[in-house]
Amino acid sequence: MSSTNVGQxxxxxxxETFSYDDxxxxxxxxxxxxxxAVALLLGVVIAFQLAEWRLNLHLPxxxxxxxxxxxxxxxxxxxxxxxxxxxIYYSHQRLCKARLFNDTLSKIHFWGWQLIIISAAxxxxxxxxSGKEYAELEWPIDILITLIWVVFAVNFFGTLIRRxxxxxxxxxxxxxxxxxxxxVLHIVNSLSLxxxxxxxxxxxxxxxxxxxxxxxxxxxxAFFLTTPFLGLMYFFLPKAANRPVYSYRLSxxxxxxxxxxxxxxxxxxxxxxxxxxxxxxxxxxxxxxxxMPSWGGMINGLMTLRGVWTKVRxxxxxxxxxxxxxxxxxxxxxxxxxxxxxxNAIAHFTDWIPGHVHSGTIGWNYxxxxxxxxxxxxxxxxxxxxxxxxANSQFWFATIGLVFYIISMWVAGITQSxxxxxxxxxxxxxxxxxxxxxxxxIPMYWVRATGGSLVLISFFLMIYNFYxxxxxxxxxxxxxxxxxxxxxxxxxxxxxxxxxxxGLPMVFAILSLVAILVGSAIEIIPSLMAKNYIVKIDSIKPxxxxxxxxxxxxxxxxxxxxxxxxIRPMPHEVLRYGRPSEAAExxxxxxxxxxxxxxxxxxxxxxxxxxHMWHYKHFWEPREVTSGSIMPTxxxxxxxxxxxxxxxxxxxxxxxxxxPYTAExxxxxxxxxxVHAEEVASELIANGVPQKITEMEVxxxxxxxQRLGTDYGSLPDEMAQLTNDSIKSEDSNxxxxxxx
Amino acid sequence: xxxxVLSHWDLPMLPIIALIIFMVCFITYTFWTYKKxxxxxxxxxxxxxxxxxxxxxxxxxxxxx
Numbered sequence: 001m002s003s004t005n006v007g008q009x010x011x012x013x014x015x016e017t018f019s020y021d022d023x024x025x026x027x028x029x030x031x032x033x034x035x036x037a038v039a040l041l042l043g044v045v046i047a048f049q050l051a052e053w054r055l056n057l058h059l060p061x062x063x064x065x066x067x068x069x070x071x072x073x074x075x076x077x078x079x080x081x082x083x084x085x086x087x088i089y090y091s092h093q094r095l096c097k098a099r100l101f102n103d104t105l106s107k108i109h110f111w112g113w114q115l116i117i118i119s120a121a122x123x124x125x126x127x128x129x130s131g132k133e134y135a136e137l138e139w140p141i142d143i144l145i146t147l148i149w150v151v152f153a154v155n156f157f158g159t160l161i162r163r164x165x166x167x168x169x170x171x172x173x174x175x176x177x178x179x180x181x182x183x184v185l186h187i188v189n190s191l192s193l194x195x196x197x198x199x200x201x202x203x204x205x206x207x208x209x210x211x212x213x214x215x216x217x218x219x220x221x222a223f224f225l226t227t228p229f230l231g232l233m234y235f236f237l238p239k240a241a242n243r244p245v246y247s248y249r250l251s252x253x254x255x256x257x258x259x260x261x262x263x264x265x266x267x268x269x270x271x272x273x274x275x276x277x278x279x280x281x282x283x284x285x286x287x288x289x290x291x292m293p294s295w296g297g298m299i300n301g302l303m304t305l306r307g308v309w310t311k312v313r314x315x316x317x318x319x320x321x322x323x324x325x326x327x328x329x330x331x332x333x334x335x336x337x338x339x340x341x342x343x344n345a346i347a348h349f350t351d352w353i354p355g356h357v358h359s360g361t362i363g364w365n366y367x368x369x370x371x372x373x374x375x376x377x378x379x380x381x382x383x384x385x386x387x388x389x390x391a392n393s394q395f396w397f398a399t400i401g402l403v404f405y406i407i408s409m410w411v412a413g414i415t416q417s418x419x420x421x422x423x424x425x426x427x428x429x430x431x432x433x434x435x436x437x438x439x440x441x442i443p444m445y446w447v448r449a450t451g452g453s454l455v456l457i458s459f460f461l462m463i464y465n466f467y468x469x470x471x472x473x474x475x476x477x478x479x480x481x482x483x484x485x486x487x488x489x490x491x492x493x494x495x496x497x498x499x500x501x502x503g504l505p506m507v508f509a510i511l512s513l514v515a516i517l518v519g520s521a522i523e524i525i526p527s528l529m530a531k532n533y534i535v536k537i538d539s540i541k542p543x544x545x546x547x548x549x550x551x552x553x554x555x556x557x558x559x560x561x562x563x564x565x566x567i568r569p570m571p572h573e574v575l576r577y578g579r580p581s582e583a584a585e586x587x588x589x590x591x592x593x594x595x596x597x598x599x600x601x602x603x604x605x606x607x608x609x610x611x612h613m614w615h616y617k618h619f620w621e622p623r624e625v626t627s628g629s630i631m632p633t634x635x636x637x638x639x640x641x642x643x644x645x646x647x648x649x650x651x652x653x654x655x656x657x658x659x660p661y662t663a664e665x666x667x668x669x670x671x672x673x674x675v676h677a678e679e680v681a682s683e684l685i686a687n688g689v690p691q692k693i694t695e696m697e698v699x700x701x702x703x704x705x706q707r708l709g710t711d712y713g714s715l716p717d718e719m720a721q722l723t724n725d726s727i728k729s730e731d732s733n734x735x736x737x738x739x740x
Numbered sequence: 741x742x743x744x745v746l747s748h749w750d751l752p753m754l755p756i757i758a759l760i761i762f763m764v765c766f767i768t769y770t771f772w773t774y775k776k777x778x779x780x781x782x783x784x785x786x787x788x789x790x791x792x793x794x795x796x797x798x799x800x801x802x803x804x805x
Contacts, residue, residue, distance in 0.1 A: 017796060019799075091789075094789070095788060095789065097793050164793075165788060167785045167788065169785065169788045169789065170785075171789070234789075235789050238786075238789045238790060239789055239790070242790065243790075244783075244786035244787055244789075244790060245786050248782040248783065248785055248786035249773045249774055249778070249779075249782050252769070252773045252782075253769065253770055253773060256765070256766075256769050257766060260762060260765060260766075261762065264758065282758060285758075285759065286758070286762075289762070475800075477798040477799060477800045478798060478799055478800070479795050479797075479798045480795070480796050480797045480798055480799065481792075481793040481794060481795055481796065482793060482794050482796045483793040483794070515765075518761060519758070522757070522758050
């Protein structure tokens with residue numbers, strides 16, 4: 001519907017009527033609440049599993065290694081994802097004064113995203129995973145994600161083109177950067193070659209894979225958990241406080257700085273690894289630079305509340321948003337701190353990192369989502385909030401739970417790290433036995449699980465509050481609004497370049513893309529080319545077929561969630577694990593398996609350290625060989641047979657990826673693997689294990705572990721002596737522990 | 741040849757080049773944004789979330805407009 005009118009400039013202006021599509025926002029709100037409960041529940045379950053290993057229940061699909069990726073995916077993509085879509089669809093329509101571009105696209109977006117989440121919830125517990133952190137989903141789901149993201153983008157940009165507000169408000173800039181960057185990150189990091197419908201290998205290997213993965217991983221935090229939420233902050237905070245943002249100009253600086261800087265920071269996840277030194281320095285410098293825009297944004301948000309602080313005490317939406325901003329400030333202070341190399345040396349691989357992550361995800365994301373939901377639910381259901389008192393209780397449960405979580409992880413992380421590096425006057429490790437350092441921090445795991453439970457309780461209080469709110473909701477009619485269509489009359493006379501840009505969504509999107517690509521290109525391209533000049537080590541050979549099969553089991557079970565495979569060049573690491581890792585050692589690793597957390601010891605050189613029988617017992621009952629171990633049992637790999645027929649195809653795919661397998665390696669893969677299995681099994685059988693073990697998966701996994709680190713020479717004599725002393729001391733400590 | 745070129749490429753310069761690119765961009769857009777002449781425009785823009793279009797009616801069912 002439209003009518004014409006004569007505007008101030010004398011030009012004819014068309015007055016149009018329209019309504020908002022709030023139904024789709026309602027759907028995304030419901031999905032946010034549902035998946036939020038699932039994600040938090042999974043988090044609490046795995047937190048208790050770390051404190052008490054028996055809670056793994058000897059069942060493959062609920063073992064920690066498979067549930068942990070499900071928890072992270074559910075929290076990021078299901079809970080935060082649905083919240084982002086709800087918030088963006090609500091605010092985008094209002095900022096554009098236009099209905100969403102296409103109702104059908106909105107529905108496809110909603111149901112497509114739920115289908116992706118359900119696919120993840122089915123495949124990850126089944127062990128169908130690509131083995132790359134925060135990007136575990138296999139290739140068919142990756143393609144679906146891409147398609148649905150395109151649907152979202154079309155719907156979003158279509159709305160933007162039809163807008164009735166000339167200036168594109170800053171929140172929308174953050175949404176544009178999110179849409180563009182997430183697409184680039186997801187596509188580049190997920191590139192892989194399929195073996196079959198449920199298995200693929202990353203096209204990158206070793207150091208390159210690590211760099212691409214953490215470029216993606218860090219920017220998933222940046223462009224999925226930060227920029228869209230900052231966009232939401234710039235809309236919902238002024239709305240809830242009923243006052244404009246403190247400084248619109250600061251928000252512009254905030255936007256460009258965060259988009260430009262964040263993309264470079266990925267390598268801080270790989271400090272002291274075999275990543276080139278310059279790339280590590282680059283990651284560190286830009287991570288520290290992030291302090292500036294992050295705090296700029298936080299200050300801008302908190303200062304918006306000046307004059308309405310009394311409302312923060314009484315209005316749940318403002319209270320949660322203000323707390324979220326405070327935690328955002330805290331975690332964005334801690335992040336750059338952790339990326340300083342000397343601090344990272346202590347914190348990396350310890351519980352300090354999950355503590356930091358959760359101060360961001362619970363403190364910033366959950367709290368902010370709660371704030372947005374407290375604003376949206378009463379409006380969408382056309383009623384008042386059921387209980388502010390309940391919201392108040394929720395707030396305290398969540399805050400106290402989070403404080404428990406963060407502090408316990410600081411204590412656990414720093415304690416364990418100091419134990420790892422403690423050495424006596426003779427230069428030997430004081431705690432050579434890794435398990436001693438684990439047992440020490442288990443009380444902190446109980447505190448963490450308790451904190452997580454409090455956060456979960458807070459979430460259930462919110463669900464009840466919203467359920468009662470929606471129940472008392474009045475049937476609402478759809479409001480119809482009118483606004484002038486965009487025409488030349490709203491154009492500014494002689495605007496400058498940036499101003500013109502602010503009104504051109506597509507050009508703006510391209511410039512945002514350029515901003516993120518500059519950083520990505522400088523960081524990634526040289527590293528991809530670095531493959532050409534990694535000094536080759538002739539003794540490093542591709543995996544034998546059975547080892548490759550074992551490696552796939554290692555990935556399937558999510559071993560990388562607790563074990564690293566990279567030794568940093570530090571005295572205590574060399575003493576504990578052996579020679580520092582070299583880039584050339586990983587050239588055949590598609591994907592890399594360096595991990596990011598050492599709940600158990602590093603495995604880069606575990607090959608040959610123990611007899612086959614030790615591993616056999618360890619998988620059946622870890623406590624039989626390591627007293628006090630918190631590792632789950634892996635009894636199903638004693639019953640599952642090796643699928644030898646899958647091997648030729650796997651090796652063929654690896655060959656296509658550049659691993660130097662010959663045609664004969666492919667044709668003889670099955671017989672080669674069978675002979676290898678018999679070699680491994682013969683030692684087990686000699687120790688009284690039944691004959692049938694030869695066909696079982698445990699043999700392949702042992703073969704893989706026994707290969708790790710064995711290709712690459714030994715330590716210089718003096719170092720080797722110290723390491724041997726440490727191992728001897730570890731053995732004697734082990735027997736003391738067993739006696740206890 | 742390619743390997744020789746790559747191995748002599750002075751990669752430690754990259755962080756410095758990156759920092760220079762960023763500083764140039766940062767100074768440019770900060771200067772631009774804080775130019776006095778822009779204040780009025782941005783103050784007006786900051787009001788956008790608070791402006792509601794005129795409500796002209798409502799309907800209970802059916803397809804949106």
